[in-house]
Amino acid sequence: MALGYTLVYGIIELINFAHGDVFMIGSLVSFGLWGTLGLTLLTGPLGLAGGLLVTLLVAMLACGCLNVMIERVAYRPLRNAPKLAALITAVGFSFILQNVGLQWLGGRQTTIPDLIRSQDVLFSVGGLSVSHGDALAILATVPLVLLLTAFVTRTRLGKAMRATAQDPEAARLMGINVDTTISVTFLLGGLMAGAAGLMFALYQTRIWFFDGFNAGLIAFTAAVMGGIGNLRGAVLGGLIIGCIQQISDNRFGGEWTPAVVFAYLVLIMVFRPQGLLGEETREAG
Numbered sequence: 001m002a003l004g005y006t007l008v009y010g011i012i013e014l015i016n017f018a019h020g021d022v023f024m025i026g027s028l029v030s031f032g033l034w035g036t037l038g039l040t041l042l043t044g045p046l047g048l049a050g051g052l053l054v055t056l057l058v059a060m061l062a063c064g065c066l067n068v069m070i071e072r073v074a075y076r077p078l079r080n081a082p083k084l085a086a087l088i089t090a091v092g093f094s095f096i097l098q099n100v101g102l103q104w105l106g107g108r109q110t111t112i113p114d115l116i117r118s119q120d121v122l123f124s125v126g127g128l129s130v131s132h133g134d135a136l137a138i139l140a141t142v143p144l145v146l147l148l149t150a151f152v153t154r155t156r157l158g159k160a161m162r163a164t165a166q167d168p169e170a171a172r173l174m175g176i177n178v179d180t181t182i183s184v185t186f187l188l189g190g191l192m193a194g195a196a197g198l199m200f201a202l203y204q205t206r207i208w209f210f211d212g213f214n215a216g217l218i219a220f221t222a223a224v225m226g227g228i229g230n231l232r233g234a235v236l237g238g239l240i241i242g243c244i245q246q247i248s249d250n251r252f253g254g255e256w257t258p259a260v261v262f263a264y265l266v267l268i269m270v271f272r273p274q275g276l277l278g279e280e281t282r283e284a285g
Contacts (some may be wrong), residue, residue, distance in 0.1 A: 001196045001219030002234035003148060004067075004189030010165045010229035011185045014083070017090040019068055019217015021097035022190055026063040026197020027207045028104055030055050031112050038093075041113055048115060052198075056140070060194035068168025068183050076179065094212070101209030104209070109208040118203050133203040144195055149190065149231055158185055165229070218261070225265050227275030236276060 001023050008016045028281040039051045074093055078086045098266055118133030152158040160181045163171040172178050200215065224242050226233025243259055268276065 001193055001215060002222040002238045003145070003231060005220050006191075006226075006228055006230060006234040007161075007185050007189045007222040009223070011182055012075075012079075012162060013167075014075065014086050015090065015220070016070075016075075016186075016189070017087070018074075018093040018097060019067075019189060019193060020214075020219065021094050021101070021212035022063050022067055022070075022217060023193040023197045023200070023219075024101050024207075024209065024212030025066060025097060026059045026194040027201040027211065028101060028197075029194070029199050030059045030064045030111075030198040031207055034113070034115070037111075038208070039115055041115065043115070052115070052202075054200050058196060059198045060191040063194030063197065064187045064190035067186040067193065070184040071183055072145070076182075089284045096243060098209055098212065101212070105207065105209060107209070109206050111206050112201060113247045114205045116202055118205060119257050136202060140199055144192065144232075145235055148192070152231065157181065161185055184233055221261065225268055225275055227278030230275070232270055233275055233277035240276075 001019065004019050005016065008014055009017070013078050023260065033055045034051070037051045037054065039048060039055075043051065070093055074089045075086055078089060116132045116136055118131060118136075120132050121129045122132050123130055152161060160171065160176045160255075163174070163176055164178055164181045168178050171181075196215075196219075200211070218241060219238070222237035223234045224237070225240065226235070226237030244261055244264055245257050249259040250256075252260065272278070
């Protein structure tokens with residue numbers, strides 16, 4: 001999720017507050033697809049692996065298309081408007097998607113089957129236990145991050161994205177289709193949100209229409225902590241916040257965890273305002 005935030009901000013300097021709710025839609029799509037594919041606790045390993053792979057691809061595609069639609073309908077017409085207009089529109093789309101989730105599942109948290117037995121310990125190293133959910137998250141995240149990094153750094157579209165982030169007007173003069181580049185950026189952000197939605201549903205074994213707000217806030221914090229606009233910084237920020245959350249939950253209790261996370265963010269912003277791996281972004285003209 002943090003990757004989605006940092007990609008969009010790096011290109012058009014917009015905090016896409018609807019991104020968290022796109023993630024929530026991804027978890028709902030994943031849950032709905034499980035029922036369509038007939039995935040249950042009795043499904044065999046091969047069937048489960050194949051079903052989850054199909055679910056991952058469909059959830060990513062659905063959220064990617066949704067994100068592109070949001071950009072085309074809500075953000076592109078406001079490209080030259082004051083930043084506040086696009087920000088308010090992002091908040092508005094966030095509320096729209098929340099209500100879609102509310103109508104989809106209702107207002108209560110929905111418990112879903114623990115298909116991978118996420119909390120069962122897979123192995124332990126030096127007293128550190130790695131569960132099925134931990135292993136799946138790592139196995140899914142690492143390839144996606146590597147593929148995204150390779151796309152941004154090595155492909156023509158990736159170079160166009162970096163050029164647009166540096167100076168959109170100069171990129172346009174050099175023949176880059178800025179509108180298409182921005183749409184591709186939103187597509188990539190949506191793909192990451194869809195993958196995150198599936199991982200979240202598998203790990204937490206419950207979904208809720210309000211998950212997007214809470215998770216989006218933490219993901220945005222991770223992007224800022226690592227350095228908004230920096231892909232490696234987003235990953236680092238997410239890992240650090242995950243560690244802080246686990247330590248705080250065990251030492252102080254879950255009710256104190258948000259305060260601890262944001263206190264750490266404040267300390268980083270005081271001593272390193274650009275984030276841990278922050279890079280300079282272009283000045284708004």
